[in-house]
Amino acid sequence: MADHTNQTQLAETEPTPLDMPSLARVLFGHAAFQYLHAACELGLVRMLAEHGELDKHEIAKRLGLQERANDILLLGCTSLGLLVRADGGYRLADLLTTLIGSGEWDRIEATVAFEGHIVYEGQTDFTESLRTNSNAGLRRIRGSGHNLYQRLSENPSLEQVFYTYMKSWSELANGHLVEHVTPLGSGRLLDCGGGNAVNAIALAGADPDLRVTVIEIPQSKEIAEREIREAGLADRISVIGGDMYSEEFPEGYDTILFAHQLVIWTLEENTELLRKAYRALPSGGRVVVFNSMSNDEGDGPVVAALDSVYFAALPEEGGMIYSWRQHEECLGAAGFTDVRRIPCHGWTPHGIIVASKP
CATH class of the missing domain: 3.40.50.150 (Vaccinia Virus protein VP39)
Incomplete structure (x- = not known):
């Protein structure tokens, strides 16, 4: 007989009710991942981890991106919570900063x-x-x-x-x-x-x-x-x-x-x-x-x-x-x-x- 005394896997114990914002995240989930993928491959996450905070023009310059492309990247990463606007610039979300500091990133x-x-x-x-x-x-x-x-x-x-x-x-x-x-x-x-x-x-x-x-x-x-x-x-x-x-x-x-x-x-x-x-x-x-x-x-x-x-x-x-x-x-x-x-x-x-x- 199996021991079923503790079946809890995660803090999440049951599905949360569906609303339109969460449905949209599922509907466009493929696009959400692409922002995370691009932030890693282009070096955005590591760059902000090193410099703390940069404005959009400095980010574009360091990443070698044209203005439109940079605007798209920052729009997505900020909307998804990967980045945070601060004093006219951008910094990493606290979670990402913590993950980088611990080596988990x-x-x-x-x-x-x-x-x-x-x-x-x-x-x-x-x-x-x-x-x-x-x-x-x-x-x-x-x-x-x-x-x-x-x-x-x-x-x-x-x-x-x-x-x-x-x-x-x-x-x-x-x-x-x-x-x-x-x-x-x-x-x-x-x-x-x-x-x-x-x-x-x-x-x-x-x-x-x-x-x-x-x-x-x-x-x-x-x-x-x-x-x-x-x-x-x-x-x-x-x-x-x-x-x-x-x-x-x-x-x-x-x-x-x-x-x-x-x-x-x-x-x-x-x-x-x-x-x-x-x-x-x-x-x-x-x-x-x-x-x-x-x-x-x-x-x-x-x-x-x-x-x-x-x-x-x-x-x-x-x-x-x-x-x-x-x-x-x-x-x-x-x-x-x-x-x-x-x-x-x-x-x-x-x-x-x-x-x-x-």
Whole structure:
């Protein structure tokens, strides 16, 4: 039986009533993002962070923009609250100033680049993806691979954008993973689809006795190994190149981690991956699911809904930000018991589920 004692994901607990201004923000949401994207790519945010406040003419001069173009940029960024008018000039909104001071803005910028260069065009095919129940937007990414990750390996510049984003997105929340998984006392952990090893590095850095093996597709294995070497953890983290679906998981691990993986595949595919984990684990072994979660009522949080557009349109023919209960049903079907929810409070809808093999 799952522990449902604390299901709160974010401060947002239910949808707010719709009014015309909020409908307009949805209607023109694509344009709102373009202002944020332009502010990052043109260097407006970093420039104001450095100088504090500048008038419109100085902004235009420093950005190399003509007057009309500069007026458009400032109109949008100010209307959306990214900038604030002050004494005839412009400064950053307090939130942006705080994010830059804490270093969190680096992660926001990485997310903006990912959305702008990889996700945005593919989401054009969101309706077609729903109509055909397939990732129709993948056709927008150049390459011959059958999924996004294989195609990114054929586009080095996009691949760099993707892994910078994935590292940033993980870092936004993997403090929760370290907090709740490290006390489990795992001696050997298998990180399935561990990407550039960002979570493996965080966990190994927090627990000097932990040994981690990352399974990642061959195209990305070298990236993970480089990150591990740079972190000075090559003696405790290793990488296996392979496809999670092509063969059984190796044995000898007491914890198997699926971080940001079970949002990519269908529920049936997730159940099969969890069955493979069940077969590989010893009695008493644990599986950990770490990714964004939607609530059981199916009405939020809004970031989970917005992120599901990407998973519907691009990576694979399956996936979305599933609810806690859907993950628990997959775990139960795979044979796991003692299922426990661990909400991760913050603006990203991350959560952790831990379950055990009897």
